[in-house]
Amino acid sequence: MKTTAYDCVQMARSTKRPTGTEFIEKVFSDFIELHGDRRFADDPAIVGGIATMCGTPFTVIATEKGTNTKDRVYRNFGAPNPEGYRKALRLMKQAEKFRRPIVCFVDTSGAFCGIGAEERGQGQAIAENILEMMTLKTPILSIVIGEGGSGGALALAVADEVWMLENAVYSVISPEGCASILWKNSNKAAEAAQSLKLTAEDIYGLGVVERIIPEKGDIHKIFGRLGTDIYSWYRRYMEYTDEELLEARYQRFRKIGIEIDEKGLNK
Amino acid sequence: MPINWIFKKSRNELEKGGRIPDAATQEEVEMTQTCPACGREVPLSEVWSNNFVCSCGHCFRMNARQRIDFLTDKDSFEELFGELYSTDVLDFPNYKEKLESICQSTGETEAVVCGTAKINGELCALFVMNPYFMMGSMGTVVGEKITRLFEYATESSLPVVGCTVSGGARMQEGILSLMQMAKTSGAVKRHSDAGNFYLVILTDPTTGGVTASFAMDGDIILAEPGATIGFAGARVIEQTVRKKLPAGFQKAEFLLSHGFIDKIVPRSEQKKVVSSLLELHHRRKRA
Ligand SMILES: [Zn+2]
Numbered sequence: 066m067k068t069t070a071y072d073c074v075q076m077a078r079s080t081k082r083p084t085g086t087e088f089i090e091k092v093f094s095d096f097i098e099l100h101g102d103r104r105f106a107d108d109p110a111i112v113g114g115i116a117t118m119c120g121t122p123f124t125v126i127a128t129e130k131g132t133n134t135k136d137r138v139y140r141n142f143g144a145p146n147p148e149g150y151r152k153a154l155r156l157m158k159q160a161e162k163f164r165r166p167i168v169c170f171v172d173t174s175g176a177f178c179g180i181g182a183e184e185r186g187q188g189q190a191i192a193e194n195i196l197e198m199m200t201l202k203t204p205i206l207s208i209v210i211g212e213g214g215s216g217g218a219l220a221l222a223v224a225d226e227v228w229m230l231e232n233a234v235y236s237v238i239s240p241e242g243c244a245s246i247l248w249k250n251s252n253k254a255a256e257a258a259q260s261l262k263l264t265a266e267d268i269y270g271l272g273v274v275e276r277i278i279p280e281k282g283d284i285h286k287i288f289g290r291l292g293t294d295i296y297s298w299y300r301r302y303m304e305y306t307d308e309e310l311l312e313a314r315y316q317r318f319r320k321i322g323i324e325i326d327e328k329g330l331n332k
Numbered sequence: 333m334p335i336n337w338i339f340k341k342s343r344n345e346l347e348k349g350g351r352i353p354d355a356a357t358q359e360e361v362e363m364t365q366t367c368p369a370c371g372r373e374v375p376l377s378e379v380w381s382n383n384f385v386c387s388c389g390h391c392f393r394m395n396a397r398q399r400i401d402f403l404t405d406k407d408s409f410e411e412l413f414g415e416l417y418s419t420d421v422l423d424f425p426n427y428k429e430k431l432e433s434i435c436q437s438t439g440e441t442e443a444v445v446c447g448t449a450k451i452n453g454e455l456c457a458l459f460v461m462n463p464y465f466m467m468g469s470m471g472t473v474v475g476e477k478i479t480r481l482f483e484y485a486t487e488s489s490l491p492v493v494g495c496t497v498s499g500g501a502r503m504q505e506g507i508l509s510l511m512q513m514a515k516t517s518g519a520v521k522r523h524s525d526a527g528n529f530y531l532v533i534l535t536d537p538t539t540g541g542v543t544a545s546f547a548m549d550g551d552i553i554l555a556e557p558g559a560t561i562g563f564a565g566a567r568v569i570e571q572t573v574r575k576k577l578p579a580g581f582q583k584a585e586f587l588l589s590h591g592f593i594d595k596i597v598p599r600s601e602q603k604k605v606v607s608s609l610l611e612l613h614h615r616r617k618r619a
Contacts, residue, residue: 176544178564178572183582186592188543188563195517196549200525215501215510216544216563223514237510237541238503242568247503261506262422273507315518319479321511322472 071255073264074240076232077211078174082284085127085143085170086112088210091288092295093118093125093168101152105185108149110141110177111221113156115165118296124160126153126221127170130211143212144177147190150220154194161203166299169207169221174239176217191220198223199318200311204302206295208278209233209265225302225314228276228294229265230284235273236263273321365392369558383599391556391599393536395438396445396462399495403603404449404458411447413480418442418473420504427504430466438465442473443498446481451493452607457485460495461542463535467499470542474502475512478546482519491529491610496547500540513545520549529613531606534561534584534593552609553593554602555584561593 076082089096093116100107113126128145131137153169160167176187198205207222213235229235238246240258245251262268265277278294280287302310364373369390383402384392394402400409417435420428435441443465449458459481461468478494485492501509523530532550536559543563547553555561562582570577580586587593597605 176563178569180569180573180575180577180581183562183564183569184590186548186590188561189548189592191544191563192517192546192548195514195545196521199514199518199521216513216541219510219513220544223517235507237501237506243503256425260422260424261503263507268507271507273511315522318511318514318518321515322476322508 069255070234070258070261070264070267071240073232074212074234074254074258077234080130080137082172082211082232084132085129085172085210087132088170088208088288088291089114089116089125089127092292093123096125099156102148102155104151105148106146108141108146108152109139110143110145110173111149111153113153118292118299121299122163122165123299124156124165124167125170126156126167128173128218128221130172141177143173144175145173145217145220146177146179146182147185147187150176150190150194153221154197157198157201157205161201164203166203166302167201167205167224168295169205169224171207171209171213171218171221172211172233173214173217174212175214176220191216194220195223199314202307202311204299204305204310205314206298208291209235209274214239223314223318225310225317226275226298227273228278229268229274230278230287231265231280232284233265234258234263235265235268236261367392385599389557389598391536391558393463393497395464396440396460399460399535400445400447400449400458402599403460403493403495403606404451405453408450409447409458410449411445412484413446413477414441416442416473416477418471418505421472421508422504422506424504424506430504434465438462440465442477443468443470444474444477446477448490451603451610454607454610455490456610457481457488457490457492458494459492461497463497463537466502468497468542469499469502470509470512471502471505472508472512475509475515478516479512479519482516482523485528486519486523486526489526489528489615491531491613492523493606493610494530494532494546494550495535496532496538496542497535498538498540498542498547500542510541513541516546517549520546524549524551527615529610531609533597533602533606535559537561539563539565548592551613552595554595554597554605555587555593556602557584557596557598559584561587 096116098114112129116125128143129140130143131140205224207224207227209229240254241251243257244253361377363376367386370388444461446459530550531552534555538561
């Protein structure tokens with residue numbers, strides 16, 4: 066049977082997949098977790114710190130959905146609050162200062178929709194990450210490993226390259242949310258998933274990610290290969306000057322959208 | 333007259349833009365609009381002459397042309413990038429039809445109008461979003477126009493004044509809409525890093541991907557009284573936390589008290605406050 070877009074959504078959400086922290090620990094060595102946004106709290110839905118690869122220190126950040134029921138509740142099912150995004154930004158600025166490359170593992174249904182999250186400026190926190198990441202003077206790689214849920218995912222994915230695992234999804238809205246807004250019927254999620262073009266293949270086709278990482282039937286054997294890919298990415302980006310890096314990052318996003326002809330009109 | 337008919341008629345007329353009161357017929361001037369806040373039937377003539385504000389203080393929504401008329405000096409607005417229009421890139425169900433009908437009913441090509449204008453003589457680059465065009469949602473063309481405006485303003489060393497109203501990213505354009513948050517932010521950042529001033533006025537409602545990008549990036553963030561401003565929709569939050577939301581949640585006054593906006597400015601003072609702030613941000617050489 067052919068895999069549908071909604072099958073992909075369900076695979077991406079599967080609790081059998083390794084979570085963000087496992088990616089950090091198995092792809093990198095010597096992970097030291099660093100906590101807190103220095104403003105309000107430490108958000109367990111985002112894990113970050115310093116780790117090494119072949120002796121090179123990286124700043125690594127991941128959304129973390131949790132590994133068992135108790136842990137999932139503690140991690141808020143991987144839905145970050147503003148303090149999570151602010152912690153991530155603090156660690157990224159630290160990376161820029163000490164000239165460490167940044168790797169983010171993204172797996173979230175989206176930024177948390179809660180009263181406290183709004184009181185503490187969820188929109189402002191995401192906006193600030195997006196704005197600041199645009200000009201961080203250090204290479205950034207973001208990898209969508211499961212769910213890439215809307216602005217809450219983008220807040221960790223304004224990067225020089227974005228990769229997606231074969232069975233990951235990346236979407237502006239959840240298929241359920243889309244179906245209930247457009248068709249007042251969340252049971253039409255499968256249809257919405259199809260229409261949203263959210264599978265790795267679709268997203269790659271739209272020019273929004275640079276690479277699809279094959280899972281080869283067993284995602285638990287992915288870490289070694291992924292590490293090699295990340296390291297060669299880092300070696301390539303080491304060559305750029307700050308100006309080249311930021312110009313390429315700007316253009317990476319600048320070109321996404323409508324195709325414009327030489328007169329500046331729609332094609 | 334049946335209320336629905338009045339709304340339909342007045343909306344169509346209002347959304348075509350231009351200086352409505354001059355063009356309005358006697359019949360239209362005598363029509364009314366129900367104030368959602370106090371329930372009063374407000375004559376359209378009063379709505380127009382009072383900056384679209386009810387005597388109870390409620391701010392009626394304005395389309396982009398009405399707001400431009402209201403905020404800028406007469407005949408000073410020069411539109412930019414008006415030639416861009418949206419297409420159904422993802423082949424999304426019913427999107428093409430929706431775009432066609434909304435273009436027809438509003439007379440606009442997209443949910444944002446960009447250009448240059450003077451506000452009490454202060455020249456600026458201006459973008460104004462339109463609540464009547466698919467709820468001001470941001471697709472690729474809205475993102476493109478705003479990005480181009482910031483790039484133009486950076487090249488010309490102009491301040492940017494932006495009026496936001498948006499339901500968020502436009503889901504009919506999928507991931508491409510989401511990427512507009514990054515694209516616009518990149519242009520905002522370059523404009524800012526070059527030392528230029530960006531003033532944003534948040535109007536009702538400003539939510540989702542627009543709140544989580546250029547709406548919150550202003551050097552100074554103003555808001556209209558009572559405007560709903562937030563990231564997640566109130567209903568989604570209620571369903572998530574299974575609690576009743578506190579009174580005034582996500583209103584401009586709530587954001588002010590939580591430290592996320594600089595000032596709430598009633599419409600009667602907006603033009604003056606905006607032009608004063610523009611003047612105060614003239615680039616100065618250090619002595
Ligand atoms: Zn009223």
